[in-house]
Amino acid sequence: MKFTEEHEWLDVEGDIVTVGITEHAATQLGDIVFVELPEEGTTVTKDEEIVVIESVKAASDIMAPIDGEIVEINDALTTNAALVNEDPLSAGWFFKIKASDLSQMDTYMDAAAYQKLIS
Amino acid sequence: MSDLLQTPLYALHVELGAKMVPFAGYEMPVQYALGVMKEHQHTRTKAGLFDVSHMGQVRIDGPTYETIALGLEKLIPVDISGLGENRQRYGFFTNDQSGIMDDLMLANRQDHVFVVVNAACKTADIAHMKAHLEPELTVTPITDRGLLALQGPRAEAVLAALDPKAANMRFMDVATLMLNGAECWVSRSGYTGEDGYEISVPAEQATDLAKTLLAHDDVEPIGLGARDSLRLEAGLCLYGHDINTTTTPVEAGLTWAIQKVRRLGGDRAAGFPGASRILEQLDHGAPRKRVGLKPEGRAPMREGVELFTSETATDTIGKITSGGFGPTVEHPVAMGMIQADHTTLGTTIYGELRGKRLPLTVIKLPFTPANFKR
Known part of the structure; x- marks a missing residue:
């Protein structure tokens, strides 16, 4: 698993990358009440804002970590956004993206480096 | 910090x-x-x-409760003189443009009036009282x-x-x-x-x-x-958001706080800043009004979201002044200031959120029933 400075986790399997937010980010955001996901089939570019997360307090964005196509979204979040707080690293995933250029993953941190960032 | x-x-x-x-x-x-x-x-x-x-705590002293009350009534469109001993009332300072300078609580503590005002306004409120109250009244911030x-x-x-x-x-x-x-x-x-x-x-x-x-x-x-x-x-106004120096008490739906004695025909009618327009609006209505709004989807709509009569209308009818998620009612909740002809309960209007028009229903405030011990 890799991590972005925006507190996203990225799980690579072949050329499909599953994206969610870290436990640290979920805690910082507080109780999440709404998640707006991109549509399946959308082509996205790195750093494009594609997810809106609304906590009780405020709205924040999640950016596409790499170029590619959204191939699957986590529909469960539409009815139960609290999954992101309950299980951010697994059931609370956001979307799967088919990478156009996997080398874009190289810039991201490994678990040890991310731990250092948030400590 | x-x-x-x-x-x-x-x-x-x-x-x-x-x-x-x-x-x-x-x-x-x-x-x-x-x-x-x-x-x-x-x-x-x-x-x-x-x-x-x-928040600002302030005491106002004077020769008698009545003199303090009548002094404050020149700044606040509320029946302060008629407030019973050891009773408190909600009120607000108005400005010459009939807007609200701050909202507050004031209490009759017999030999003085105790006032609680908003933190962001307290310096201005104290200066305002010191500048406009008779010299026989003293304004003491309690720090x-x-x-x-x-x-x-x-x-x-x-x-x-x-x-x-x-x-x-x-x-x-x-x-x-x-x-x-x-x-x-x-x-x-x-x-x-x-x-x-x-x-x-x-x-x-x-x-x-x-x-x-x-x-x-x-x-x-x-x-x-x-x-x-x-x-x-609870449908309560937050100063600086739902109400400010440009909203009148009538637009804000705070007419209940202006007792009969301060309205046209009352014994102490008017006599506060901006009275003519406020009293005129009390009788004939205001061009815009604060309403409760229930977003029909799951997405919270927050302060600043522009409101429209339809998905295609080009002219805005107002804005959301406070909005978020209501943990007790378990859906998004909002209040907005909109043109008076769209404020009928049950009316569907649209808020523009991230480029999309999403429906909201005008509903009666509060979202959760008040639980006061009357």
Whole structure:
């Protein structure tokens, strides 16, 4: 698993990358009440804002970590956004993206480096 | 954060693990370990303790209560003279343009009037009173006391355990109670829609009193995050957001706070800044009004979202002034200021959120029924 400075986790399997937010980010955001996901089939570019997360307090964005196509979204979040707080690293995933250029993953941190960032 | 002020409870907030944020010049707790959602629910079901020491506490003294009351009535369109002893009332300062300078609570404490104003406005409010009240009235900011709010259905039992007289107070009564050895000026009021108390306590005794209240199983510390969602569900105005210097009391739906005696035909009609337009609007209505709005989807719509009559209309009819998620009603909640001809309950209007028009319904406030002990 890799991590972005925006507190996203990225799980690579072949050329499909599953994206969610870290436990640290979920805690910082507080109780999440709404998640707006991109549509399946959308082509996205790195750093494009594609997810809106609304906590009780405020709205924040999640950016596409790499170029590619959204191939699957986590529909469960539409009815139960609290999954992101309950299980951010697994059931609370956001979307799967088919990478156009996997080398874009190289810039991201490994678990040890991310731990250092948030400590 | 070095320029920020701290309340007498600052060290306690830090000890309790609060997340501190800048608010109206103070370093304030936005939430504690429970988080906004649970803090909100705890207040609605048990009791929450809020530090509101950043708010301005002011006493006005004069030769008699009547002279103080009549002096304040020149700035505030409320029946202050007719307020009973040891009773409190909601009010606001108006400006010459008929807008609201600040909203406030004022209490008849017999030989003086005790006023609580918003933190962000307190310096201006005090200057305003000093500039416009007769010289025989003295305006004294009280800077050596903290202010706590204990809110929720269990508040009465919790406070009565410290002084049984707390149980005898009705909504908007004020009294001096001895709480945990401290002489406290207490009102049965608050800003959450729940029964509860606001407690002015000497600064050096504030932390001990807060700790004693928090030691009760039913009491949790509650931050500004939940304070905002509680007052929004309760349909209460937040100064600087739902009301400001450009909104009149009639537009804001605060006409209930202007008693008959201050309206046209009343014995002390008018005689406050901006009276002519406010009284005219009272009789004939205002061009725009504050309404409750329920977003029909799951997406919260927050302050600033523009409102339209349809998905395609080009002209806005107003804006959301406060919005978020209502943890008790479990759906998004909002208030907005919109043109009066679209304020009929049940009307569907549209808010523009991230380029999309999403429906909201005009609904009756509050979202959650008030739970006061009348």
